[in-house]
Amino acid sequence: MEDTSKLPLPEAFLSFLKTNGLDPSIYTDSYSLPRYIRLKPGFEDCVQEIESELSCKLEKLDWLPGFYSIPPDVHIASSQAYQLGKMYGIDAASGAAVSALDISPGDHVLDLCAAPGAKLCMMLDLLGGMGSATGVDVARHRLAACRTMLQKYGLGDRCRLFVADGTSFSVAPVRTQSCESKLDGQEKTFREWTSRRPYKERKQEAKARKNSVLQWNGQPEIIFYGRNSGVIGLRKEELFESLCDNGYRSCGYDKVLVDAECTHDGSIKHIQKFEQWGWATFERRVLDAERTDRDLTALQLKLLRNGFRLLKAGGTLIYSTCSLTLAQNEDVVDLFLAENPSAELGEIEASRDWPCTSGRIPKTLRFDPYTSGTSGLFIAKITKV
Secondary structure (H helix, E strand, O other): OOOHHHOOOOHHHHHHHHHOOOOHHHHOOOOOOOEEEEEOOOOHHHHHHHHHHHOOOOEEOOOOOOEEEEOOOOOOOOOHHHHOOOEEEOOHHHHHHHHOOOOOOOOEEEEOOOOOOHHHHHHHHHHOOOOEEEEEEOOHHHHHHHHHHHHHOOOOOOEEEEEOOOOOOOOOOOOHHHHHOOOOOOOOEOOOOOOOOOHHHHHHHHHHHHHOOOOOOOOOEEEEEOOOOOOOOOEHHHHOOOOOHHHHHHHOEEEEEEEOOOOOOOOHHHHHHHHHHOHHHHHHHOOOHHHHHHHHHHHHHHHHHHHHHOEEEEEEEEEEEOOOOOOOOHHHHHHHHHHOOOEEEEOOHHHHHOOOEEOOOOOOEEEOHHHHOOOOEEEEEEEEO
């Protein structure tokens, strides 16, 4: 263990790391961690062009299709390839979490904590023009950024986005065929989505953006839907109609990602940013003892429970966090499995070639800067039997 007195980390964070058995040197030895990008399918032949523009070599990741690493000091936002939607930034560990879902064309996929949207974009790429993807997030302004990202990359056709509480979200995948028989031409139905919204609606959204989160009225709000997302032609009551819990077993989502809210202590580059933003802000947002020890893990368990409730029988759920702690990962999974006899921990077949380690629970995975060359990430695959 490195002498922590020489590290530019606040005492509260060092105490948090010590309590959770984490090595502080991770945050000072990881400035050389590469950045990762994913090329959109169809732009694989643009590698040399992008290398020339970025003035660096794109190192292909053999273990994760479509992913490349670039030096940590290279920024892609001003590049033409990025602005034209040929690539987007996403950590390789996050890409592994999406890959672990084993998405097939035609699946109905749910991203229960979707913002800012890179993982959702990857899901839609993997769907290949079939099925649907539903993104949910409680933070309206972050979900609006997700909407912008979908439009930029031309991936919104089969996607819908809801501002909602992920612990209680209950909108099932839209099965267009079953819904058509219930339509009543006399009632107002969803028309093709447009960004041109009434002044009152835009004013409400601006107010919500200022407050950062959902304006609580107990109901989810759809802020985007693509032409082939199954929303057009439905009445509002039909779209938001909830099923009984057994109903989701047959008509739920095929794949669910619960990338839960966490302390983000494994997101190395995120932590390092607080050297500029100020550690006081970090302590207020992340290290509040009550939030970390009680409220946050309770939230994670609620998100996992609801994601599993919305999963159809035989479907796959991935639970992940970018925390390195046991409390937010293995402990949450242990509690969940103990109360759900229909939940079964599954093997992630692709992980045999991944640069990661096993978690405390067999079949769970951990990525970290030293082993994986990525930010930290925990992944557990759960199936509904």
